[in-house]
Amino acid sequence: MTRAAVLGGGSWGTAFAKVLADAGNDVTLWARRPELADQIDSRHENVPYLPGIRLPSTLRATADPAAALDGAQLVAIAIPSQTLRANLAAWTPLLPRDATLISLMKGVELGTTKRMSEVIAEVTGVPDERIAVVTGPNLALEIAQEQPAATVVACIDDDRAAFVQEACGTRYLRPYTNTDVIGCELGGAIKNVIALAAGIAQGMGFGDNTKASLITRGLAETARLGVHLGADPLTFAGLAGLGDLVATCSSPLSRNRTFGERLGRGESLDEAQAATHGQVAEGVKSCRAVLELAQHAGVEVPITQAVEAVCFRGLPPRHTVEALMSRSMKSES
Template identity: 70%
Template sequence: MRAAVLGAGSWGTAFAKVLADAGTDVTVWARREEVAASIRDRRVNPDYFPQTRLPDRITATAHAGEAITGAEVVVLAVPSQTLRGNLAEWVRHLEPDASLVSLMKGIELSTTKRMSEVIVETSGVAAERVVVVTGPNLAPEIMLEQPAATVVACTDLDRAKAVQKAVTAPYLRPYTNTDVIGCELGGAVKNVIALAYGVATAMGLGDNTKATLITRGLAETLRLGVALGADPLTFAGLAGLGDLVATCSSPFSRNRTFGEHLGRGETLEEAQTSTRQTAEGVKSCLGIRDLARKHGVDMPITEQVERICHEGVAPKVAMLALMNRELQHEVR
């Protein structure tokens, strides 16, 4: 089997290593030629993992068509808000029955569509060809080959099983799921909750607060998922609770780290300068908020994260707004 990984960021690089270690030949597309050359000639990604040698099965190019042509599995690992524009340029190179694998965890701002919906709409492929990989998969730990699990979701179970086999490495155990909606929402909303968790951490708040944010954040995700037709059980699994806990608790989490900068009183622009990496939750909180309002779903933590990020509301003010909400039954 041959695979293309479009995107040489941290997770794209780690996923390319997983594919290679599982026995697949991989071509990584890097936006910059110098990165592609380093991966191809020196076997390292200088921007993210300069100390880790990549497997010999991996090569790289700065030409997307070269990576895609002949690939049975095409992995999309670009920032969520750039997917539509990139894929429109790449679609002509796709093989007729290639599986399109989404590693992206976001909601498109202009449309409030999930990434799999954007892929189908932009490429014209059937939804059954789109596979979502999600779960507690922090790239630095994957690169260290620490044991982890993930979810391979597709409405076509046979295709999910084929991709599952292609990403089964000694240190990564994939599970299949047919609930694409639930798996994608779990991956998108957890980034927003992790921002809140980071804010709370920087404010010096304790474990009671953090446990509350994780639990009530999961409740928000579940409410939105059910409204969109997801299976509630998905949110108790790796794509829901598992990914949420990892992204909130890990210092490797971009979203948690970004939230910590906001919690220390930095503006959005200052936090972006400090972190120098994409925190998907910063943009996705707008799309998720709009999606929730469209479906009449109450998501108070998401609302307050959006206010902190995009309206300049102080974290203490946002926390008070959450604590002063009208009292209600827990499971409603």
């Protein structure tokens, strides 16, 4: 039995803790709010994030990070990407020696344009071969409901990826391994931005042709940037690329897509944020960092640029559509 800690009591952190417990591991979930940790620990529910989901009785929860990390062989981190550095600085002295660290986050850090695994390595000093990424079409509620799904475990150390794969494989979640950490992380981060664009189009009343075009061209700009940064182009045809992109652009469970819909209906960023009780979609936080990363690389990312303009430059969505549609003609290949 593997001892595992999950840091983050939101929907995905809780769902992944459930996966690990269902796979037979000894799991402790850390939640920032003591009352939420107590609820999970005593009632085996996380009502604010996964209402109606019964959590395994073997899953423990605590608001004490030291208690959660004590003796952990696997440490999965599921917190907002822009808060990772500060939280990790506090947690690093508590990390067990030789533990495998798993990033469940999908974002690019503002200011540094670093991927989440790069932030983990920089802050903790843990070598890259001890850091894994779990990504793919991971809509938390569906996984918590035990609907059949697949995911990707990416790590440059194939043996360690297989270790994490074994730890999170259940009858309802099938993990695949991949050594292309760059491609898997970029696919997970950029799809949030493309999902905002898909939501904006939905909010403006456009149909499936528009959505399919955004998904396909969004995948093209993700792959273009990823390959420039050293990713394997085949990664973007898999679960971490196309799979995650389709799920996030299509599902009403996607916070990025639903947030984009509000923007497409004419709400400002502040209005959309207020309507979602202060919760900002990850793509809003990451679009500037992704755009900065692409500009440094000299790679065109027109959809990302359009989303950033809507979110932070006050450009009306209809003007971004005109800008995208009037770009110079070119070959698809």
